[in-house]
Amino acid sequence: AQKVTQAQTEISVVEKEDVTLDCVYETRDTTYYLFWYKQPPSGELVFLIRRNSFDEQNEISGRYSWNFQKSTSSFNFTITASQVVDSAVYFCALRGGTASKLTFGTGTRLQVTL
């Protein structure tokens, strides 16, 4: 069985602060894929990143960075210099083996205030 845990239910930061969203996963598959999605209040799930289990390189995209560590089964997401527009619910998700099903974590609500 697959499982994704996002222990942080809600995080509040002041604009320009850095914030890290945690994601821990469980899977028995040797090949699997990890994803992060952003869901603003409008409802759309916006794809942010996909990482496969064989690629542990960290990735940076503008103010966003991701740290993938297989040793701790974690795929954490950091926003540097947060902005009000970053306010949303962020979901970490896992897809493994031949499964077409995307297993989501429970989401972390990020509130960025001025």
Added chain:
Amino acid sequence: DTEVTQTPKHLVMGMTNKKSLKCEQHMGHRAMYWYKQKAKKPPELMFVYSYEKLSINESVPSRFSPECPNSSLLNLHLHALQPEDSALYLCASSQDQSSGNTIYFGEGSWLTVV
């Protein structure tokens, strides 16, 4: 902007009504999905279509009836719904069902059953 388009964005229907949610994608994807999302919960998979054939039905009640008229379109027919079916319904697509493919979501249809 999302390349998965859903209509209508908002729908209010009575328990005896028949209505449909529509979804369209022009990315040439051959897998399409319906997800249901209740407030403060992650999305839950309902149906998967692969090459226009129903591939997965996650034990969804028969009052929800999916249809895939062609490779670009996906409908969800609604009949005799209950108030607890009120939720955000998300359509999504991916290149195919393989777990390594990213699933792209639409903006969702907010459904209220009265």
